Amino acid sequence: MNHEEVKKTAAESIIDADEAKAFGLIDQILKLEDKEWITILCEGFSDGNRLVGETFEKGNISLPELIYCSEVMKNVMDRIIKRVDSIPVETTGKILIATVEGDVHDIGKGIVASALKLAGFEVIDLGREVPVQTIVEAAERCGADIIGSSALLTSTLSEQKKLEMLLRDLGIRQKYKTMVGGAPCTARWAKKIGADAYSEDAIEAVRIAKELLKKK
Structure with missing residues (x-):
């Protein structure tokens, strides 16, 4: 299978809520022991x-179907993350990542965290619904190079702005590079609130994190 076939099969397994198909693909790929x-x-x-979410928003699938697909996605990511955590890598930098307060979505963040780990970053994942004060305290405690925040709801975007403001108010903004992400986020939003970067997906997050680390 080539990269596009793998991506297509993986996507189909979530859309069809076919956990057996997803796990089979995971086991097949992990045998390659290749981070890419x-x-x-x-x-x-x-x-x-993402396609399941869009289909639900259009009213083409029911809430139970959405929940079932989401549960399969959660189990799939749990399986991958356990494998990623066991892969030894030489760390090049430290990034703290969290989904902001008021937002329970963390699947996308989990994918980004896994990609960053595979790229050699030490990742401190605080989970979901994390207050900005907790994020800053954790960054100070662990000596993070980069702080990444995820907001999947338009109503929680303000938490990313609050994070930037808190870092400035404490006089420590210059100590960190900051990244934002999530469905409603844009590069324009990142610039507006004063964040250093925006990433649309996991692969871009890795590229940008490496660039930010060089500038730090």
């Missing part, structure tokens, strides 16, 4: 998860 293939695999699952 794992990243491509994660991107495929992410595409499927």
